[in-house]
Amino acid sequence: MRVIWFIIVIFSMTTGSLLAQPLRVSDNQRFLVRSDGSPFFWLADTAWELFHRCDREEATMYLKKRKSQGFNVIQAVALAELDGLHTPNTYGETPLFNDDPATLNPAYFEHVDFIIDKAAELDMYIALLPTWGDKLHTRSWGIGPEVFNRENARKYGWWIGNRYKSRDNIIWIIGGDRTPRTDSDDVEVWQQMAKGIVEAVGGNDKALMSYHPQPRNPGGSSTWFHQDDWLDFNMHQTGHCPKDSYKNIAHDYHLKPTKPVLDGEPLYEDHPICFDAKNKGYSMARDIRRIMYWNVFAGAFGQTYGCHDVWQMYTTGQKGINGPLRPWPEALDLPMATQVRHLKNLMLSRPFLSRIPDQYMVVEDQENTKDYVIATRDEKGAFAMIYFPTGKKTRLDLSALKGDRFKSWWYNPRTGNSYRGNEITNSIDKVTITPSTHGLGNDWVLVVDSENSEFPVPGQSLIDIRTKYHD
DSSP states (O other): OHHHHHHHHHHHHHHHHTTTOOOOOOSSSSSSTTSSSSSOOEOOOOOOEEEHHHOOHHHHHHHHHHHHHOOOOOEEEEEEETTTTTSSSSTTOSSEETTEEEEEEEEHHHHHHHHHHHHHHTTOEEEEEEEGGGTEEEEHHHOOOOOOOHHHHHHHHHHHHHHHHHHHHTEEEEEEEEEOOOOOHHHHHHHHHHHHHHHHHGGGOOOEEEEEEOOOSSSHHHHTTTTTTTTOOOEEEOSSSOOOOOOHHHHHHHHHSOOOOOEEEEEOOOOBGGGGGHHHBOOOOOOOOHHOOOHHHOOOOEEEEEEEHHHHTTTTSSOOSSSSOSSSHHHHHHHHHHHHHEEEHHHHSSSTTEEEGGGGGGSSSOOOOTTTEEEEHHHHEEEEEEEEEEOOEEEEOTTTTTEEEEOOOOOOTOOOEEEEEEETTTTEEEEEEEOOOOOTOOOOOEEEEEEEEEOOOOTOOOOOOOSSOOO
């Protein structure tokens, strides 16, 4: 019996089931939680070409690196964007025989299996796109070929769903950078693929799923699929121009029925701003931080990061897409890749599942500029967080918080460090707050706690923050 038990344990470790728990939507329909009910802050990296361009050693190195940086979700594509049907993976395999979604190559998917299971060992989730959108319609930038229709999309969905139905660390993402065309059956094709997955895994409750669109205002996936039972949470792509993305999040946050929402593709680090490097340069960490904190404070349940060099797994000698600046292994250490964890740590250092956006806390009229100050708080008034992207002096209304006296902290999104601020008294209706530094790149979060709260220093979790403050 001891030998059998040892074998079972070793098998569990290799498949990752020992660590990764299934995720589900929280009872209030705003967040994701693990199967034990603990909160899950989605912190994803974008690695669209991971299955296609990386061998097993590279993929393992990549996953371990991102795990060490605090990431817990990896977004990757089975039928990849960059000529994924005809250019073989690093082992010489292509995913389909004769471009037919009904005849799949098991050897190709064995490599996908390996990476998914390696992620599970690290307690990481794969947000798995069954295909990139150019396999349905190429538009002007897709390679294709176009191989999907209503009939084979459902069969392919069933095949890939059946293959991974026992993996606890899969999050399904339909679509792949495509807006369904008007006067086409695109919407139905994606619905059929989703239905095939649902059938294979055994029901909607066993397939956590969303849709990855192109940039669109005001809604993203919600534009076509919000009422569909298979769509568990809404996803946006807010694109590669700096923008007021919090508007997109706020739009979906207020839709009925209530569903969680996040930005699944914001401006990438090291990306030509608005695809115009000559005139606008490349994005920097300050651009990415502003978008991420805006999104989460507006009500998103997490945030996706992306690096322009990494999503395409660019290496010297390859033909890069839109001017990558450096090989992907080097780009793993770009500033924002090490700073994103500070956002996750901050949000999990306070009650997570009771957090709501509350822009009424910011009294002043604001323009939609880089200075836009945004607020979020506990629905019972135990704490509030206010994000100052450029350190602008701002007038706040703290009347929604519990009590008359509050402790305050200043949290640095660049370093993850905190220091105590002044005690704040709510004896008057409004207080004026001035961060210590201002200007582009001088972003701060003011954390305001009720006087009798026992929360830890912002960003510093206790040994088991999942149960301490989130019961």
